[in-house]
Amino acid sequence: MRHYHPRVDVTHRYRYVPADFVKHLMGTTLVVAVLTAVLSGVFHEPVRPALKINTYATTHPKEFLTVALGDLNGTGTIANYGPPYNHGTGSVQDFVQKWIGVIHPVYPREDFVLKPLGYAAHLNPGLAPALKQFTHASSAQQRRWEKAFGGSLKQARVQGSQVLLPSGAYGPVGTMMQGLLELGQSGLMAGALNRSPADYQFDNQNALLFLQGSPLHNAAKKLELEGNQWGIIHEERAPYPGPWWMTIVTAIYQIPFIANASAADALALGSGMVIFLVLMLAPWIPGINRLPRLLGVHRVIWRKFYATHQPDPVDISHSS
């Protein structure tokens, strides 16, 4: 089957009319320039202030400590994530992810807790003995302290930005965690987290990974930005338009089979790519490549032309 004819679908069979393309391009550019200049002047761009660690540590001190404890005892999402951050298994969706390996190493116990506490100990000398006691203890002892701290934290009371812990057998972990909370509230924690081997910092990875669990998720849920809330395409401040061009992939995320799969992202993005390939290869896909003629929208597009020239248009692929 032939989809076109070299002597039919060619422009030189048609009459040409004078056209000023320079004026045309200047015109369209001017239209967009004026449109965007006015829209920016009137509506600006929506901004939802970033979630800062010091704000979170001050307004949610108990949750902050829960996150930090997960990082310390290895139960946190990132501590268990797997490649490319570490050797965990919690967020490994497929073999490709595993095959890529640990290329952005992040070990939350050290990187999110012990190292920042090490920096904080320079400013707060009371932290140094606790840190030393903890790091020199056996791992079994460390586990017992962490467990005891977790139990006490559940019963802790919050007073303003303070967490009042009941006493327990958590050894130095209580001092350490209170020290980490102070560091968090001070505004210095993001700097303590984002430390790359290079001297200049262009990388927010660890500060974002520290916040990525419940802090960012709870904030996003309130704004209906989570994946199962069609969050990808929502602008955070209605009625501003969001990135609506990702509607198809967002819709795929709403399919229960995909949303509940352990490899949800791989499946959703993979399906999105298949849909894209259908669009891209439409000229070669039987049925789809003839759809435009069958749908007849072209009669509207070339209404004037057909009215004066050819009342009965057909598709060449139909006849050859």
Add this chain to the structure above:
Amino acid sequence: MNWTAYIRQKMGVLFSMDTWLPTELPEYAMGLMYTLGSLTASSFVILVLSGIIMAANGPQWWTISSIGFYLRGIHFWAVQAFFFFMILHLLRVFFSGAWRGGRERTWMLGTLALLVAIPTAFTGYLMRGDFYSQWNAVQSKDGLNALGFAWLNPLNAGQMYGLHVVVMPIILGTIIAIHIAFIRIKGVVPPYPSHEELEEILNKEVP
């Protein structure tokens, strides 16, 4: 024809005024429907111009200065315009069966421009430096990691900045330029021919 002459001939067509700035167009390629592609390209021009000014002033300027914030608003609405006109243009060319007459490559490049525009815009959303940037960065990392693209680290603002202001616009701009060159060289797809025209041409070919 030897290869240097071949290249000279092709380049002559590619870089000619008739290709890029024609003085006449086919009579069927007139009207609002035929400004949608140009409006998309013009939105890209506005994106590049506002982007260059923002890049020249550094990545915090658009957050802390009022002029920077205004420029950022232009950039934001220009990307909305870019996709809006692009989708309308896509619908127009789809309903025209625009791949006919050996124009499959033009169609493929157009769809590829749409595909590449999505991560180009996405890396821009990561440059806003607000909650939306934070949230998109942590949400997108799982998909990238799962698909084996972990070297693209959306949490690394420096890497995303480089991708957004240099790498992605160059790739997208090149695709758009080749797409436009194909349209201009091949010409805009003509309307579906009538039965009579078809009979006449096919009969001539196969007596």
